[in-house]
Amino acid sequence: MGKKINSTNLSDKFSKAASTNHGRVHVVPSKDGWSVKKEGAKRATVVKNSKESAVKAANSIKSMQRVIVHKKDGTIQKNIKKSDRTQ
């Protein structure tokens, strides 16, 4: 069985995380292609046919600080910092 933890403390962290914006852009595999979505936005900015072109589109977003590429189960495949990309 899972550990019972100080849930208020932990759920506060989740609540706080949903209200901060670190300029992250998510690249998400979907049924209709690869969606590029700015953190907190309701809809995708653009949908591309391939992961490569989606990552390229994510990199071109001005406010982007980090690109998060997701796997088909929603977990993280790659977490690319802007500074890593420009090196």
Added chain:
Amino acid sequence: MEQFRKILKKVIEPNSVFINCPFDNNYFPLLKPLLFTLIYIDLTPKISETSDSGKVRLNNVKDLMSISKYSIHDLSRMEPLNKNEYPRFNMPFECGIDFGLKMSDEKKYASKKFLILEKENYRYQKVISDISGNDIKAHNNDPEQMIKVIRDWFKPINLNIPRHKEIWLAFNEFEFVNEEILVKEGYDPKDINSLTFSDIIENMKAWIQKYKGNQE
């Protein structure tokens, strides 16, 4: 008999959804989007902790069934996880109890609705054909499809629920935060036993509430 009378007295909660599914790390990537979707569309998942102390788990399961207007029974993982293991009958067993509960008082439970999940279309006809005629949908072991199936089933009940794509994108964003926070706190985000289900639900609720609030 006394226990049965107690159940009959319980009031059905219109937003509660009882979940009957496997509790293992193989299923966790499907359970998370299932829970997330229900919370996102303002429903309350009811899921029994895997080892409740001081109370027989089956009684707890029966209590949750009796107060939930909706039930989701995932029968996609009845076969053994590994070749040398036994088949897993908990899910069809609990599904049968829920059907029995509904049939025990057709008037009281008239509004109770069941969604049966499978991994592929029509497999149930070979293994549990008695449930034919109910709502049976296949998630194909795909987390995005799981969100679509759940969302589409509730759509006629609530016309205002968002498209499945909105929920899928939000879920991906949540998964990033989930992994980041849990790793920082010393938990394994891929392990279903890292947190209790009530903790997982609380965390999802807190995140979704704020996420949706920011968009209004």
